[in-house]
Amino acid sequence: MIAKILKYQLRDVMRSKWIIAYALFFLGLTDILFRFGGDGVRVATSMMNVVLIVIPLASIILGAFYLYNTREYIEMLLCHPVKRHQLFWGMFLGLGLPLVLAFTGGVMVPFIYHGAGPEAWTAAGMLAFTGSMLTVIFVGIAYYLALRFDDRIKGLGLALVICLFFTVIYDGIILLVIYMFANYPLEKPVLALSLFNPIDLGRILLLLQFDISALMGLTGAVFRDFFGTVLGMAIALGSLLLWLFVPVYGGFRRFLYKDF
Amino acid sequence: MITIKELDKHYGALHALKSVEVDIAPGRITAVLGPNGAGKTTLIKSVLGLVKPDSGTITVDGTEVNGDSDYRRKIGYMPQIARYPENLTLQEIVDMIKDIRGYSGISGTSKHFSGDLDMELWDRFDLDTEKDKPFRTLSGGNRQKVSAVLAFLFRPKVLFLDEPSTGLDPVSSSILKDKILAEKKRGTTIILTSHIMSEVQELADQVVYLLEGRIYFELSVSDLLADTGQQTLERAIARKIGQNGAVASRNGMTQGHRPADGQNKPVHDHYAEREQTFVTEGGTS
Amino acid sequence: MIKFKGINGWIVILLAVAGTMTTATPPSVEASSLSPGQTNRVFNIGEGEEYSRISDALEQVSDRDTIRIHPGVYREHQLIVAQSVVIIGIDRPVIDAGHQGEGFRIVADSVHIEGLEIRNVPTSHSRDHAAIRFDRVSGGKIIDNRFDDTFFGIYLARSHGVEIRDNQLRAYQTREAVSANGIHLWNSNHAVIAGNIINGHRDGIYLEYVENSEIYDNHAVNNIRYGLHFMFSDDCTYHRNRFEDNGAGVAVMYSKRVMMEDNEFLQNWGASSYGLLLKEITDSEIKHNNFSGNTTGIRAEGSDRVKIHYNRFQRNGWAIRITASSMDNMITQNNFIDNAFDVSTNSRQNNSTFEANYWDKYSGYDLKGDGYGDVPYRPVRLFSLIVERNPMALMLLRSMFVQILDLTERIMPTITPETLVDEKPLMSEVSL
Numbered sequence A: 001m002i003a004k005i006l007k008y009q010l011r012d013v014m015r016s017k018w019i020i021a022y023a024l025f026f027l028g029l030t031d032i033l034f035r036f037g038g039d040g041v042r043v044a045t046s047m048m049n050v051v052l053i054v055i056p057l058a059s060i061i062l063g064a065f066y067l068y069n070t071r072e073y074i075e076m077l078l079c080h081p082v083k084r085h086q087l088f089w090g091m092f093l094g095l096g097l098p099l100v101l102a103f104t105g106g107v108m109v110p111f112i113y114h115g116a117g118p119e120a121w122t123a124a125g126m127l128a129f130t131g132s133m134l135t136v137i138f139v140g141i142a143y144y145l146a147l148r149f150d151d152r153i154k155g156l157g158l159a160l161v162i163c164l165f166f167t168v169i170y171d172g173i174i175l176l177v178i179y180m181f182a183n184y185p186l187e188k189p190v191l192a193l194s195l196f197n198p199i200d201l202g203r204i205l206l207l208l209q210f211d212i213s214a215l216m217g218l219t220g221a222v223f224r225d226f227f228g229t230v231l232g233m234a235i236a237l238g239s240l241l242l243w244l245f246v247p248v249y250g251g252f253r254r255f256l257y258k259d260f
Numbered sequence B: 001m002i003t004i005k006e007l008d009k010h011y012g013a014l015h016a017l018k019s020v021e022v023d024i025a026p027g028r029i030t031a032v033l034g035p036n037g038a039g040k041t042t043l044i045k046s047v048l049g050l051v052k053p054d055s056g057t058i059t060v061d062g063t064e065v066n067g068d069s070d071y072r073r074k075i076g077y078m079p080q081i082a083r084y085p086e087n088l089t090l091q092e093i094v095d096m097i098k099d100i101r102g103y104s105g106i107s108g109t110s111k112h113f114s115g116d117l118d119m120e121l122w123d124r125f126d127l128d129t130e131k132d133k134p135f136r137t138l139s140g141g142n143r144q145k146v147s148a149v150l151a152f153l154f155r156p157k158v159l160f161l162d163e164p165s166t167g168l169d170p171v172s173s174s175i176l177k178d179k180i181l182a183e184k185k186r187g188t189t190i191i192l193t194s195h196i197m198s199e200v201q202e203l204a205d206q207v208v209y210l211l212e213g214r215i216y217f218e219l220s221v222s223d224l225l226a227d228t229g230q231q232t233l234e235r236a237i238a239r240k241i242g243q244n245g246a247v248a249s250r251n252g253m254t255q256g257h258r259p260a261d262g263q264n265k266p267v268h269d270h271y272a273e274r275e276q277t278f279v280t281e282g283g284t285s
Numbered sequence C: 001m002i003k004f005k006g007i008n009g010w011i012v013i014l015l016a017v018a019g020t021m022t023t024a025t026p027p028s029v030e031a032s033s034l035s036p037g038q039t040n041r042v043f044n045i046g047e048g049e050e051y052s053r054i055s056d057a058l059e060q061v062s063d064r065d066t067i068r069i070h071p072g073v074y075r076e077h078q079l080i081v082a083q084s085v086v087i088i089g090i091d092r093p094v095i096d097a098g099h100q101g102e103g104f105r106i107v108a109d110s111v112h113i114e115g116l117e118i119r120n121v122p123t124s125h126s127r128d129h130a131a132i133r134f135d136r137v138s139g140g141k142i143i144d145n146r147f148d149d150t151f152f153g154i155y156l157a158r159s160h161g162v163e164i165r166d167n168q169l170r171a172y173q174t175r176e177a178v179s180a181n182g183i184h185l186w187n188s189n190h191a192v193i194a195g196n197i198i199n200g201h202r203d204g205i206y207l208e209y210v211e212n213s214e215i216y217d218n219h220a221v222n223n224i225r226y227g228l229h230f231m232f233s234d235d236c237t238y239h240r241n242r243f244e245d246n247g248a249g250v251a252v253m254y255s256k257r258v259m260m261e262d263n264e265f266l267q268n269w270g271a272s273s274y275g276l277l278l279k280e281i282t283d284s285e286i287k288h289n290n291f292s293g294n295t296t297g298i299r300a301e302g303s304d305r306v307k308i309h310y311n312r313f314q315r316n317g318w319a320i321r322i323t324a325s326s327m328d329n330m331i332t333q334n335n336f337i338d339n340a341f342d343v344s345t346n347s348r349q350n351n352s353t354f355e356a357n358y359w360d361k362y363s364g365y366d367l368k369g370d371g372y373g374d375v376p377y378r379p380v381r382l383f384s385l386i387v388e389r390n391p392m393a394l395m396l397l398r399s400m401f402v403q404i405l406d407l408t409e410r411i412m413p414t415i416t417p418e419t420l421v422d423e424k425p426l427m428s429e430v431s432l
Helices: A002-015 A017-037 A040-069 A071-078 A084-114 A118-148 A152-180 A187-195 A198-210 A220-227 A230-257 B040-048 B070-074 B090-100 B120-124 B140-153 B170-186 B197-203 B221-228 B233-242 B245-250 B265-280 C002-024 C054-060 C382-389 C391-396 C400-411
Strands: B002-011 B014-024 B029-033 B055-060 B075-078 B158-162 B189-193 B206-211 B214-220 C042-045 C066-069 C079-081 C086-089 C094-096 C104-106 C111-114 C117-119 C130-135 C140-143 C146-148 C152-157 C163-165 C168-170 C183-186 C192-194 C197-199 C205-208 C214-216 C219-221 C228-231 C237-239 C242-244 C250-253 C259-261 C264-266 C276-279 C285-287 C290-292 C296-301 C307-309 C312-314 C318-322 C327-332 C335-337 C341-345 C351-355
Touching (some): A002 A084, A017 A040, A017 A084, A040 A118, A040 A152, A040 A198, A071 A084, A084 A118, A118 A152, A118 A198, A118 A230, A152 A187, A152 C391, A152 C400, A187 A230, A187 C391, A198 A230, A198 C391, B002 B040, B014 B040, B014 B206, B014 B214, B029 B040, B029 B197, B040 B055, B040 B158, B040 B189, B070 B075, B075 B140, B140 B158, B158 B170, B197 B233, B206 B233, B214 B221, C042 C054, C104 C111, C382 C391
Parallel strands (some): B075 B158, B158 B189, C042 C066, C066 C086, C079 C104, C086 C111, C094 C117, C104 C130, C117 C146, C130 C152, C140 C163, C152 C183, C163 C192, C168 C197, C192 C214, C197 C219, C214 C237, C219 C242, C237 C259, C242 C264, C250 C276, C259 C285, C264 C290, C276 C296, C312 C335, C318 C341, C327 C351
Antiparallel strands (some): B002 B014, B206 B214
16 A cells, blocks of 8 residues: 555656756756766765755755645545555655655766766765755655644744754854863763764765765774774664664554544 | 644644544544644645644544555545546546546446446546546636546545535535435445535535634534534534634634624635635645 | 886896896805805704804805705894895795894995894894894895894994885884884995885884985885984985884984985874974974874974975964974975965074965955966964963864954954965965
C-alpha cells in the first residue's frame, strides 16, 4: 500500500515545477563552479556552504507547504481503505525522496560530465550523503510542525524560526559558551553541544572531509580523537539518525491520532 | 446501517458532540442538517474515521469503527472540496484510487448492474475528453465531477455526499441527482449534507437535525411537512425550530428567516463560502 | 632562471663522470703485487679476496688508495678511515654494525665513499653514533649509499666542503627522544647536500652553525620532527627540495640571508605543524615554493625583511601566520587558493606589507582594467582572530554565523589589523 501511494506521489512531485527548479538550481550552481574553479574538490567545498544553508531552509519550508496543501487530499485518501501509518510513510517518502533525488542528481551530474578524480568523488559522495540526511531531517521537522499546528501561518513561521535557530543562533550560543568558559577544558562539552544541532553535525562531518588540515591544527587532536575513531563516527552518525527519527516519529504519532 | 451510540467529542474547550445517538436506516437517503458549528462535519468525519471521538461507538454495516480502515470498503465519499495531486491527470487520479482499492486493471462500465465498477457518471459527465488534463488545470465543476465519479465508482453500500451540487452546472447537478435516486433504488444507504433545502426536499427521506452538538430532531421529510403544515422543507424546519422559539433566536437560525424564494443559487453560495472558511480554520463544525 | 639550472645540472653530471672515471681506472695489476708505500693501490675485500674484513684493509692503506668491497655482509663497526682513500662498494655490499657502535669515522681529508649499504647503527643517549661521521676534515664525498636503521646517518663535525649526494636514508623510530637526524651538519661550511631521500629520522636534514652551503633536490618524508632544520646557519640556499608528511615541515631559525626557492611543502599536519617555520630570520627570500595541504603554510615569528613572493598557497589551514613582532616583510605576487584562512596574526599591529597578491576569496572588481582590484582586500578574517584566542572556536568554521561575523567585520573593521590590507589585489592568478 505504501508503494502504491508512493508511486502516484512521486509521479505528482516529479512533475511539479518547483522540484525541477530545485534540481536545476543545484545543477546550475555546480556546473558554474566547475567552469570557474575547475577541480572537483574545490567545487564540493564551495557547494558545502550552499548545502548547509539552502537544504535545511528549502526542506523545512517545502515540507510544511506541501503538507498544508495536501490536507484535503490526505482527508480524501483516508476515506478509502487506507491505513494511516501507510499513508504517512507514503506522504513522507513521497516528498523526501524527490527532494533527495533532485539534490543529489543536481550536484552529482556535473561531476560525471566534467570528470572528477577519486578524491573529488569521495568529497562529492560525502556532500550528497550529508545533504540527503539534512533533507530528510528537515522534511521530518516540517511534517511534525504541519501536523502539530493547523494554522499554517503559525506552522510556517515556526519552521523559519527553527531553521534560523539551527543555522545561525545556535552557533552564536556555542561561541558565547566558548568565550565565557575559555579557562575550562571545553572540548567535550562543545563536542556534545554540536551533536544537538543537525546542521552543525553535518558541517563537522564535511569539515573533516574538506578542511582536515585546518582542523588538525589547534583543535586537531580533539577532533581526530573523537570523529576519527569508529566510536566517534558512530556517535556522529547515530546522532544524525536520532535527529531523523525523533521529529519523524513525532509527526508519525500525530498523524495516527490526529482529527482531520 | 449506521448506528451511533453516545458519541462524544471535544476540541479543547469546545464540546462538539454531546452524547449523540443516531440510527441511520439502510436503503434510504438521510440528510444531516443544522447550522454552522452544530457538529454535522464532526459527526460525518467520525463515521469516516477522520476524527477520533472521545467516547461512544459507531457501527457501519455491523462493523465497529475502531481504527481499522477495512470498513471503508463499504463507503463512498464525495467531499465538499476535492483536492487531488496537482500534476496527475484525471485518468491517473481514477487509476490511483482504483489501485488503492485493489481494483487496478479492472475497467468499469456505465451499465448499471454489470461489471465491477460503476462508470456511469464518468460517461454521462463526458469526462473522457478531459482525462489527460492535469488536475490543476481543471475547473471547479470538473473537479466536483471527478469526486462524484470516485464516490460512486466502487458501488459502495454507504454513500456520503457533502454538498454534492456545489459548483456544478444545472445539467450536471441534475445528472448527479438522478444518479443519487437511482442508487437509492438499488438499496444504497445515502447520507447527505446540503444548504439547499429544495435539494434536500427533493432527495431526502429522513432529516437528522443537529444543534449545539445534540440531535435536535430526527424525522422523516413527510412527517416533518405534515407536523408543521408547511409546503417546503425550509419553512417546515423554521417552524419546527420556532416551536422552541427561545433556542432558535439564541442560535440565530438563519434558515428560519429566509424568504421562500431564497432557495436558489446566490443563497447557497453564501452558505458554501461560510462553511468552507470554517473547515479550513480547523474543522470544528 | 631555467637556463641557469640547466647549466648547473650539466656541471653536476660532468663532475660525477669525472669522479667515476678516476675511480674506475685503477691499475689492472693485482693488489698483492704492490709493495707498501706505493700509491694508487687497490685493496679487494670479500670472500676469496685478499682481505675478508674492511678494518684489516683500512690498517694497510695509505693516501689515494682504493678499497673495493665485493658483495657480502660485513659485520663490522667503528671503521676508522685515517687516509684519503676511495671506498667503493661493488653491487652494494652491506656493512652491518650489528647495533654495536658507529659505522665509519672519517678523520682524513677528501675521502670518497660510494655504493655501500650501512645497517643497524645503535641508538645511544650518550654518544652520537652515526653510519658515517666526518670529524674535522676538509673535502670528501658520500655518494649513492643506503642507510638502513641507523641512528645518525651522515654526521659532519667541523668538516668543510663535503658533498653528500644521492643517498637514501631510512630509520624506523617513532619517538623523537630515541631517534636522530638523517643528515646532520655541525660547524661545517661549504657543504653540498643533493638528491638524497630521507625517511623516518628525527630531522631529515639538520644544520647548526653551517654557512655557505647548498641543499637541493632532496626529498624528506615522514620524519618525526622537521624535514629540514636550520639553526644559526647564514648564507645558505635550499631549492627544489620536497618536504612531505613530516612532523612539522621545515624550520629555519636564527639565520640570516637564507634563500629558499622552488621547494614543495606538502601535507605537514599537526597541532604545531608548519610547512615552513621562520623564527628570527632576517634578509631572506622565499620564492617559487608550493605550500599545499599543510596545517600552516608559513609561520613567521620575529622575522624581518623577508621577501615572500611568487609562491603558491593552496588548501592549507592557514596560509600565513605572522606575528606582530615581524617587521618589514614583503609579501607580494603570491597565489592564495582554497585556504581556510589566508592570513592570521596575533594583534592589531602589522608591520609587514601585503601587496599585489591573488586571493581567491577576493570579490572586488576592476573597472580601471589594470589587473588590480579597485577595492582593497583584507585577508585577516575576524574569525581567525577568534580562533587564535580560543582554539575550540575552530569547530564553527564555515558556519553561517561565522560568515555573518566576518562580513560585518569586513564592512566595518574594528578588531582586525587596520593596516594589514592588500591595496592592489590581483584579479587573476600569478602564473608561476
